[in-house]
Amino acid sequence: MSTKSVLIVDDSRVSRMMVSAIINNMYTDWTITEAASGDEAITVLSELKPDIAIIDFNMPGIDGLQLAEKIKQQSPNTAITLLTANVQDSIQAKAATLGVSFAGKPITEEKIVSIIS
Amino acid sequence: MTILTDLQHDTLTEIINIGMGSAAAALSTMVKDEVSISVPDISFSSIDAIKDNLNELDTSNLASVRQGFDGELSGDAILLFSGDKSLEIVRMLLANTLGINDNDFSDFEQEALSEIGNIILNAGLSAIANTLRFDVNSSLPIYKQGDIDRLVTSDDKSQTVLILRVDLNLENKQIKGYVVYLMDILAIDQLIEHIDRYINSIPN
Numbered sequence: 189m190s191t192k193s194v195l196i197v198d199d200s201r202v203s204r205m206m207v208s209a210i211i212n213n214m215y216t217d218w219t220i221t222e223a224a225s226g227d228e229a230i231t232v233l234s235e236l237k238p239d240i241a242i243i244d245f246n247m248p249g250i251d252g253l254q255l256a257e258k259i260k261q262q263s264p265n266t267a268i269t270l271l272t273a274n275v276q277d278s279i280q281a282k283a284a285t286l287g288v289s290f291a292g293k294p295i296t297e298e299k300i301v302s303i304i305s
Numbered sequence: 306m307t308i309l310t311d312l313q314h315d316t317l318t319e320i321i322n323i324g325m326g327s328a329a330a331a332l333s334t335m336v337k338d339e340v341s342i343s344v345p346d347i348s349f350s351s352i353d354a355i356k357d358n359l360n361e362l363d364t365s366n367l368a369s370v371r372q373g374f375d376g377e378l379s380g381d382a383i384l385l386f387s388g389d390k391s392l393e394i395v396r397m398l399l400a401n402t403l404g405i406n407d408n409d410f411s412d413f414e415q416e417a418l419s420e421i422g423n424i425i426l427n428a429g430l431s432a433i434a435n436t437l438r439f440d441v442n443s444s445l446p447i448y449k450q451g452d453i454d455r456l457v458t459s460d461d462k463s464q465t466v467l468i469l470r471v472d473l474n475l476e477n478k479q480i481k482g483y484v485v486y487l488m489d490i491l492a493i494d495q496l497i498e499h500i501d502r503y504i505n506s507i508p509n
Contacts, residue, residue, distance in 0.1 A: 199445070200420040202399070202413055209403050246423070246445060273427035275327075278440045293424045294335045 193219040194304070195238040197229040197255060198271070199247045203295060207242055207271070210300040226250035230258055237263040240304055245272035245279060253279070256288045269303045271295070313500050314347065317469075320500075321345040324432035325471045325484065331428045335421060336397035336475060343472035352459040352466050352487065361472075361481055362387050364453035370422020370446045371456070374430055377439035378495050380467075380488035382426040383457060388450050390480045391418055397478070419448040425473075429484060437499040459487065467493050 194211060198204045204222045211218060221236060223229035227249045229241075241259055245252035256268050268288045272279070275292040283290045291299050309317065325342045333340040346358070356364055366388035373381050386394065395410050395417040423446040434441050449456055459466060469486040488496060 200416060200423070202417045202420050205403055246427075246443060248445065273331075273424040273431075274443060275428065275431040275435075276440065277435045293427075294331050296334060 191215075191217045191219070192239040192304075193221065193236065195221050195223065195229060195232060195236065195241040195243075195266075197223045197226065197241065197247070197252070198244040199224050200244070203244065203271075203293070206295045207300055210295075210297050211304060214301070214304075226252070226255035226258075229255055230262075233259065233262045238266050241266050241268045242271050242300075242303060243268065245270055245274045253282055253286060253288070256283070256286055260286070271299075271303070308349075309347075309497070312504060313497060316500050316504055317347060317496075318345050320433055320436050320503075321347070321429075321469055321471065321486075323436055324429035325473075327428040327432040328425045328471075328484065329473060331424050332421070332473065332475075335424065336394060338397065338478060339476040341474045341476060346468075346470045348468050348470075349465055349493075350468060352457065352468075355457050355468060355470075355485065356453050358468070358470055359385065359453065359483060362483070363389075366450075367453060367456055368418060368448070368450045369456040370419055370426065370448050372422065372426045372430075372446045373444040374441045375444075376441040378434070378441050378488075378492060378499065380486055380492045382430060382443075383485045383487070384422045384425055384482060385456070385485065386418075386480065386482040390478075391450070393478060393480065394418065394421065394475075397475075415448050419446045422446045422448065425484065429486075437503050439499055457485065457487075459489075465490055465493075467496070 196204050196207050208220050225247050243252045252270050270283045270288050271291045273293040280290045329340040329342045368386045368388045368391035370384045395414050467488040471484045473482040
């Protein structure tokens with residue numbers, strides 16, 4: 189698989205570390221950028237158009253779906269997955285409407301493999 | 306004092322069971338240990354009565370994650386563990402995935418437990434919301450450590466609250482935890498409305 193860039197957006201440092209560690213273990217040459225909020229991610233997007241964005245839903249500031257909309261505007265080719273503990277049907281339905289994939293926490297290697305493949 | 310009919314009580318117990326089943330499954334995945342849950346205990350009482358219900362934990366030293374929720378149902382969800390077991394839970398979560406050694410765990414204690422609480426409490430809330438078909442917004446998790454009076458609080462101590470308590474047991478580590486939902490009288494009415502709607506939607 190060719191080198192890819194991944195943006196991980198989650199206010200939980202532990203979650204970012206877990207996702208990052210799983211990807212790093214599989215693809216040492218991939219570029220991983222982390223952001224702790226939607227606003228921080230938007231700043232990153234001005235310089236980076238990631239191939240993959242893995243974003244939490246409940247975060248300080250804008251939520252993950254609002255961020256997904258902005259990513260779609262600024263970087264339409266980015267494949268976006270909402271990775272969240274909030275597994276309500278309504279959130280999953282909104283993600284589907286936006287064309288955003290959905291994965292429920294807890295984070296497992298299997299889920300991350302599925303997201304990035 | 307609010308009293309549920311037998312059918313409402315039975316329905317609420319089953320819905321909490323579904324929610325806590327999801328929560329236990331999430332916790333089990335994270336810590337790679339078998340997690341058992343108790344039958345939910347449902348009571349209406351003052352908030353002070355919670356202390357009497359947590360008799361298997363040292364209520365002077367607890368680790369807690371609290372998450373408020375609002376929308377079509379409002380209240381607070383609280384996860385409680387023994388304070389002296391919290392690092393063990395963090396170790397179980399982080400050891401396999403990140404390869405962090407024992408000396409580093411305390412650096413991650415607060416963040417790791419916040420995320421564990423976030424996942425468990427949201428799993429429970431989402432299952433309840435999905436079953437009763439309503440939307441709730443959950444706030445960000447807040448981690449605190451201390452005694453029960455500091456962690457389980459309400460604006461009005463004399464007010465009747467709905468206390469939903471579930472025991473979580475990590476079998477191989479003998480770690481006990483509780484999930485407690487607190488709802489005031491207005492929220493109780495909201496919840497009963499949702500339960501009645503759910504019961505009425507069941508085909509005869």
